[in-house]
Amino acid sequence: MTKVNNKGVIRRLAFREFRKSGKMNCIVIFSIILTCVMFAALASIGGALINGFQNESMRAVGAKSMAGFKFCMEEDYEKILSDRSVTGVTYRIIVGTVINDELKDLNVELNHAGSDDEAKDSFCFPETGRLPESEDEIAVSTLMLDRLGLPYETGVKVHVVLNIDGEISEHEFTLCGFWNGDPVAPAQQAWVSREFVNKNVPKPQTSFYDQLGKGKDSGVKYAGYMQVSFDFRSSLDITGKTEKLAERLYGNKENAPYFGVNPAYQTSNADSDSVTGYLMFTLLIFAAGYLIIYNIFRINISVNIRSYGLLKTIGTTSKQIRHMVRTEALIYSLIGIPFGLGGGVLLGRSLMGFITVTLNIGDARNYAVNSEILLPVCAIAALFTFATVMISCLGPCRAAGNVSPIEALRYNETSINIKKEQKKTGKTTPLSLALSNLARNRKKGMVVVLSLSLSLIILNSVSVLLNTFSFEDQIRGEITGDFNVVRKVMHNSAESFSDELQKINPEILESLRNTEGISEMETVYGSEIFLELSGEAEKKMDALKEKYAASDQSGVFDIIENHGAFGTLYGITDGLGKELVLSDGEFDEQKWKTGRYAIVTTGYMELRGTETDEDVLYRPGDTVTFTAKDQNIGKTEKREYEVMAVGSLPETLDKQSSFYFDSTVIIPETEYFGLTENRKALSVMINAGEGKYDEVSEKLNDIIAPEPGIYLKSIESLRAEYEDFTRMIKIVGGFLCTILGLIGILNFVNSVVTGIVSRKRELAVMNAVGMTGKQLSSMLMWEGVSYAVLTALTSVILGTPLCYAVFNFIITTEESFLKYFTLTPVLVCVPLLLILAAFIPTAAYRILCKESVVERLREN
């Protein structure tokens, strides 16, 4: 077959077609913009969240690099550097740790950064000044400067006590740079120059790994070895790539230095439920985009079908027509996508700003829609939109290509689709006409109804979601009473467990108690004890061990055997009795006041919540015996109490950390004070007097704010957080509904208007044979109203199962779905929809009537 270069003609035709249909173009481009806005906004939010989480976990790890080899020699570094698969190879040389007295609660490592990139990748690059160059220079974080009591000024002298592999030395440095220290980082870095390393750290002569396995680890030298970090070109399968790299460089993994992969890059093990959820959500959004663009293209084709028929008559092939339609789609995309991206990113950025503020998720800068993610976000949104456009125009393309010239010339929307041979005779009214018109093109009707329903369904699901949130439920695990003063959970191995539990000193307790306006104050004291297991309890413990020791990974049973059954003793003021969470037995205030009773919980952690009677060491009526040690005076005392009930403190006032074997014994405050002279408390619950809330809140804040290690929780701040959270859901849900709603309405307007325009002649005929304008308008109005009714029905029929799914996703307890189910949003929207559905067709017809009947009759 002869090849003819006819692309130019086809392209020209496509451009001419495009220029010809002004209004239609606007609608198509607007729909593409809308879809792209939706994709871009969602991609921005998603991208910012993923990037934010990654940034945050990188900061927590203290490294940006994808992977690294540990304790390398110089030749290892050279080897890695020479490999082609890695990029951005940097190193640091280990020197030692800084152990000044002032830095007891701060872990500071002293190292040499091989390059600026190494410091940057560790989030420790001087924001003021530079990295050290001469022997006496040092760069540190502001956190270290704070502890040392030094000003944020380069040039100041820094005295450092240094531990290099066990050898202590003291040095005077000059500060040459500093940066904002990050409290979440596992260790603070302090950088010194290469010159310092050369003079003070012996260069290792043998591999670090030769030292290992030769007895004790304590003699191992770390100083002088290098930590080498690097990236790969993509973040996919970093572990696999690192293993391959090790094999390539060292023959096998065993010969290679230890290597580690940055956990920030390891995708969290998303469970199948949330993956399905995301997938469903993405599909839904994609479907929304598809519905609108598909429908509009289809309508566009049916409007142009005569000219396609004409083109075919004069010799254009199906392939050429399809090519023409695709070229038009390309032009539409080229115009629509940039606008959509701009709008979507702006929208995503403002929504994201709102989300970070309201959810209070870490440092807002981490979650910004910044230049880093802009490119991938735009690329994804553009790709998605373009794919949607192209997929959407597949069907219409085929329809345009397959059109038979004669059919097309005769085409009116109606003749093709009626398959019924016979029709029962009935009375002809505007309503009956409208209904038979609806049945003409079921596919079109379905697309319109579905796209209108989609936004209603989502709106309804969001409302059900909001319904399932209740403030009381949300705060149940957050606060007891109006205010709680509790400890900040910190992991400081220097402190004993009892010290950790005792953060609120007696002076603070006194100030709290004297605060004007409070109506109640209850206090929890805590310290450590050891249970004396004997008799029944001992037997049960043995049984527990037998049952679970094999599967236990924590080693808790060995610890109990060697060191005793570790537990926590709480002393509580009497008023707290009513707040205790009891699983067996009841709280009897009279008995409690005698001081002979205790509330006890014992259990193996893996079983929590699923314990059987045998798994719990003590039941009501048993006797619990323990020894408590008062650390202040070194007194040890044994006590015995009768178990009143099995239960524990409300989580909010508890120690907020747990152990593999949890035993807690709660006794009255007076009993507790008899065991120890320590009057420091673990937590405090305060209720404000009637109308005194704000006053009390302010005063408590003044007392608590300056104290380290503890903080104040108030019900109002929780309420504010809760409201911010629900508002965010409303806004994000509202944004989705608005976009989907706009898409639905656009689809509706488009199909109605084109439906009327393509029936122009038919309507003129009806008018000619005597159907008045009023009758025609009412027929068209009924058509619109039928769409609205069908939409409402579809929303209810399809929306209810979806709401049920949302409900099941959120609520795991056996609560009644009907309690939260609502159709109010649909019911509220239906009248609006009805008005719109009645108004748009009549308005469209009125515009049509600007042409006379004769003019309309003449149209072919």
Next chain:
Amino acid sequence: MDVLKTEALTKVYGKGQNQVTALDKAEISISEGSFVAIVGTSGSGKSTLLHMMGGLDRPTSGKVYVENKDIFSLKDEELTIFRRRKIGFVFQSFNLVPTLNVYENIVFPIQLDGNDVDEKFVGEVIKTLGLEDMKNRLPNQLSGGQQQRVAIARALASKPAIVLADEPTGNLDSKTSQDVLGLLKVTGQKFSQTIVMITHNEAIAQMADRIIRIEDGHIVKGGAEND
């Protein structure tokens, strides 16, 4: 008695240099029960004249009387109602309502008026036009000739003062054209129906009782009953 009469009927399209006088002071009178053909070449103004006579389009000047009623004194909605009661149309391209079956199409103007259908009369029209077996069929299941017969039935069903047929055989082959025209004439006579048909085809025009010729918007022959 004249069932239809026009007075100095003029229609001007466009303005200034583009001004075209499609119809120039046309004077026509048509008596009850007659079968009249209006003949002219393409662009002569015959369709414009028909549209004016049917009240589909308003003239620039002049009047149209149907049963002595000045139809352009009526407002648009009144005119539409007048049309469905007094005028039946048969179009070249049939123009049936695609969602209505044959019977529904035929009684459509009557039902629009909210009137009861004169079943006996309609039944007779249907029988005369040979449509009894296809009453429940939809238009797209009919041939062109059958569709035009339905259109004729629709025009006759409401017993109008006058039936206006605009090139009723324009879309039909010659054999079917003959059949349809024969039926149009026969039913017209049977039900004493005044029929005005426009055509450019001399042979078809010869079937009429009277021929009016129109050229460049002027009635050149046959405007009055005795021309």
